[in-house]
Amino acid sequence: MEQQAHNIVRVTEVTKSFKMGTQTIQALKGVDLTIRAGEYLSIMGPSGSGKSTLFNMIGGLDKPSTGKVFIDEVDIAQLDAYELAWLRNRKIGYIFQTFNLIQVMTALENVTLPMIFAGMNNDEATEKGLELLGLVGLRERHAHRPQELSGGQQQRVAIARSLANTPAIILADEPTGNLDLTTGEEIISLLQLLSQERGVTVISATHDYKMLSVSDRVVWIRDGRIDKIESRDQLNISVGTIASKDA
């Protein structure tokens, strides 16, 4: 794969404003960002900074007021509903703060659902689903419903689901936000493993400082603008536990 070479996401001069009653709030005030394929990128920022808005834009979940967002050099504003669904199904895997597993389905069914949407037949999907559950260490629990799994286990199922159609990008919105410290660390190292071994681009919005040590780059958002972008060697925040685990 010629990953390192190409830009998987390109954001140019993006602004976004919302109408709140009579007021217009500008959540993003002109953001330029290029994300390389295979990169592990964290978007950090306090709540209300425009972090989530930018994140949603990158994920094709929201459209900018002005400016352009390209995913794999395709302007997402040009896509129709059908192509957007295809993009979400094949190109992007989503991981949510609240896990968002479908409660009425078992772990395996949750993982296979995107494959069914992608037109894969049942046997193939089941096989791949089990394999992915194995990857996150939950193969034995494939028949359990989400409410029978712990938070960390649910998030691992969600990670397996995000990998269903071998996407190029994994978007993780506060993936550790609802988890305790140790479980959060497990999820972070799992994401890191995926990005290293599978070459998936991981983009996460977070304010969890544990995320920093595994990130290739960290984008700091403040007040609707990019405050600074730091690469891993520029980061000098001590995150002892994780760093020692990785070593």
Add this chain to the structure above:
Amino acid sequence: MDVSRQVVLPFRKSFEISVKSLQVRFFRSLITVASLVLAVAFLSFILIGGDMATGMLQSGQPELRSALLKAGYDVNPMPVEKSAAPLETVGASAKERWIVILSLLVCTVGIVNAQLMAVTERFREIGTMKCLGALDSFVLRLFLLEAGMQGLAGSAIGALAGILIGVLAGLLRFGFDAVIWLPVGDLGLSFLIAIGVGVALSVLGVVYPAIVAARMRPIEAMRTQE
């Protein structure tokens, strides 16, 4: 975009998902269906009452005819064209018809309300499905399927209950004469009509909530508050 890269949801799979969803949310479904069961029971009760009275009239027994008149039935003489003996029918009174229509209307409004609630409860789930690549039509189909199944089960129960109560009421009022002259064909037809109306109302009631659900933006799945 080439054809092999379609986004699909086979019908069998959507059926499976709907069934599962109904099973898991069984109690919720019961509430949605309750008003339908009652309205359809009332409809089939009225229909079966009409069938019984018509059967008794057409039996040609004068004492049954007078019993019906005494009980307050309106006897309409049927236009005599082909048959030699004048056949009479019992028409549902205008008042009765209106009450049935009104009850069906109220029931439909109840279904719309219950389904809108269900959609709200499932915002997160629908948003997630859309993030996974579901098209609007998948969501629409799931809701219509669920409503169809709820309608079928609810109407069947309602229609059976209505017939049972109708027959019991007839027995109490007119004795065995009510059942003896009851034409089986008419009974079956009334049953089918009641079920048909029930399924139609159930599906009709879910159309608007389902459209609301289908149009939901996937970004809703990202919202953290319940």
